[in-house]
Amino acid sequence: MYNVVRLVNISPAFRWAKDAKVNNKRRPLVAGNWKMNGSAGLAESMRSTFATAQLNKVDVAVCPPFVFLHALADANVALGAQTLSEYENGAHTGEISAQMLKALDCQYVIVGHSERRADQHESNGLVADKVAMALAAEVTPIFCVGEPEDIRDSGNLYEYLAAQIDAVVSHVGIDAFEHMVVAYEPIWAIGTGKTASPEQAQDVHRFIREHLAKNNPAVAQGLRILYGGSVKSSNAAELFGQPDVDGGLIGGASLDPEEFLRICQAADS
């Protein structure tokens, strides 16, 4: 269970959400999710591509498989992991704890990605436990929500998303969203080349913000909500230009450092 007391004593470095909102404008974040792809060579190439990149108005993170995290240490991008254990420590073979990620200087961790919800049967409750673990270790969760196509077609999109969100709100509390990032990833758009239109993305992002605002308007206003699903440099600017889209969670296109940089540049305005 999430330890609220630890959040009260949260360190200044973790209070990024306040810094991320400058002049009432949320600072975008673009995070690359390599999924189960990549190599030490790709890490090196990412490192050199971003070493001289001039990005002033966007935060950039790369989430490689655990085994390549060290290869991106001290690169000109923030480090993120793709998942974490719901356990603190102990006899859980193969698991990686939030504290271990913190020790590696991971600033972010993706939680509740639809591929893990499907492949590893991660439920809304388990996702909430993992979010709590990340928060307790002061690693910022990138909490993913998103619907399969049949849910959208059935007209139950917003109920479905609300259930995913509410499971986390009821576990960690609305105020914890000050220390979180949300990613909206429609499952039908992931890796399919079928991107949500900017209007579809904006409609859902606005819904997420308004849904959270019912409990805490200020936290909802400062929350970064990323879009994920077939983002490329050719569609990034239009997606990121939507008022409630605060950057992206990029899969396939983050495996090409130059293309990933172009996507980050689209958010750097």
Ligand SMILES: O=C[C@H](O)COP(=O)(O)O
């Ligand atoms: O985490 C990233 C998303 O699943 C999007 O993947 P994609 O850009 O390959 O569609």
